[in-house]
Amino acid sequence: MNVIYLIILILIVSINSFAISIENAVIKALENNYALKYKSKLVESKKFEYEASKANRYPSFIFDGKYTLLDDKKTEPFNTPFGAQDITILEKEYFEIFTGFRLNLYTGGLVTxxxxxxxxxxxxxxxxxxxxxxxxxxxxxxxxLDILKLYSHKNVLEEYLKSLNKHLSDIKIMYEQGIVPYIDILQTEVKVEEVKQKTIDIENKIDVAKFNLATLMGVDDISFNVEDINNNLIFNLNLENLLRIAEENRAILKSFDENIFLIDSLKGVTKSGFLPKIYIQGGYQYSNSVDEVEPKGNFLIQVGINYTLEWSKPFYETKAKNSMKYALIKYKNDTKLKIFLEVQNAYKSFETAKKNLELAKTQEKKAKEYFRIIDLKYKEGLASNTDLLDANAMLVEAQMNIKNAHYDMLEKYFALEKAIGKELR
Incomplete structure (x- = not known):
């Protein structure tokens, strides 16, 4: 019966939690992150604006209808051989309708x-x-990585706690045999409680880290687990090659180029203010403003020209855009230098992190050997309980340093990928 309960419990836990890889976490973030969705909609909005601007290349449909009511109809005297007569110029009320098309023949480059x-x-x-x-x-x-690092710390602490509990059990037996004093038990129990407190703190930090990742992924469920990462990293990196990749791939540099092109296009819009606009218009016009006039409707075609010069406004707007273009070129150069600095710092940090990992491994080997020796001495009565606990704490610290160095190296690697704007693996 206990076996059945255990199986049910395992099934419940497996249903309520699921493992997610770092690749899946990135995919979820790209699909669900609210800030990125906002940016995506801005891109879509600009796309629609671009499509809408193309409409100015084509004829526009016009419909203009008006109803007019005057205080009285307008007349004008007209002399004839038979006497004077009043000719109606405008009826008291009338309709005017025009429907047709208008096409810009020349806009001085405004539309383009x-x-x-x-x-x-x-x-x-x-x-x-x-x-x-x-x-x-x-x-x-x-x-x-923050979650993985915290889990690794928790695992180290759990093993540390097992080691302390075993040591505590051994000390109690040794105390009953009169080999060690009672103070050794108290000292070890204090260390056990200290490790328990650290474990609780780590568990709380894991929940906070999961909330952070869940927020980035656009979800509100933190019941997921994380998988460890395969170290398929490229270790032999060339800084000059990385700088070249960054210059080619960083989107922010490309946005500066487009901003400069935008300024040139806006200069074309401004310069069109110096030039006339020519259009052709045709359609059907209807008016019953004078009842006697027939026909009231006519088809027509018109060619028009419009020219408006707003004094020196286009001239100064062009100068302003030239200044803006110059500023953007300088700002782009400054940004490029900052990106190069970011790449160099990321590269150096990664190289340092690799060395730190090797040093941490050496430290752990020495700490493990030191603990082994102190443990033997303690059992032979040549080392105190304090010496043994200190040696064990030193080993745990060395194990923590390995975990920190390992995940720090991965973080520096990912920071280098961000700096160049491209995955290296």
């Missing part, structure tokens, strides 16, 4: 430049989205 500007705005928003996506991928991976 406006479409190009919308195209660049769309690309700018897309590159902003890609930069946000790159940042989200790193944040998700880092949040995932």
């Amino acid at each position: 430049s406006s479409i190009e500007a919308k195209s660049h705005e769309q690309k700018i928003e897309k590159f902003k989205f890609l930069e946000e996506k790159n940042e989200l991928i790193f944040k998700t991976k880092k949040a995932y």
Whole structure:
């Protein structure tokens, strides 16, 4: 019966929790993250604006209807050989309707430049989205690593607690035999409680870290578990190659290029203010403003020209855009240098993290050997309980340092991928 209860319990736990890999965590974040969805909709909005701007290339349909009511009909005297007569100029009330099409023949580059500007705005928003996506991928991976690191700390503490409990059990037996004093029991019990408190603190931190990852993934369920990461990293990296990849891939640099192109397009819009606009218009016009006039409806075609010069406004707007273009070029160069600095720092941090991991492994080997020797001495009465507990704590600290160094190396690797805007694996 106990076996059946155990099986049921295992099934319940397996249903209520599920394991997620770091790749799946990134996929979920890219699919569900609310901030990224917002950026995605901004890209979509700019796309629709670009498509809407193309409509200016084509004829526009016009329908204009008016109803007019005057205080009285308007007349004008007209002399004839038979006497003076009043001729109606406008009826007291009448309708006017025009329906047709209008096509811009020449706009001085206004339409073409406006479409190009919308195209660049769309690309700018897309590159902003890609930069946000790159940042989200790193944040998700880092949040995932934080959980793994905390679990590794918990595992170390649990093994430490087992070791202390076993030691405590041995001490109690030795105390009953009169080999060790009672103070050794108290000292070990204090250490056991200390480790229990640290374990509780770690468990709370795991929940907080899971909430952080869940927020990035756009979910509110933290019942998931995490899987360990395969160390399929590329260790032999070339800094010059990384800098080249960053310059080619970072979306923020591409957005600067599009911003510069946008300025050129907006200059075209501004310069069109110096030039006339020519259009052709045709359709059907109806008016019953004068009852005697027939026919009241006519088909017509018109060619028009419009020219409006707003004094020096286009001139100064062009100068303003030239200044903005110059500023963007300098800002792009500054951003590129900062990205190179980010890549260099990430590269150096990764190289340092690799060395730290090797040092931590050496430290653990020495701490393990030191604990083994102190343990033997303690059993022979040549070392105190304090010496043994200190040696055990030193070993645990060395094991923690390995975990920290391992996950720190992975984090630095992911930070390097973020810096260059591309996965290296």
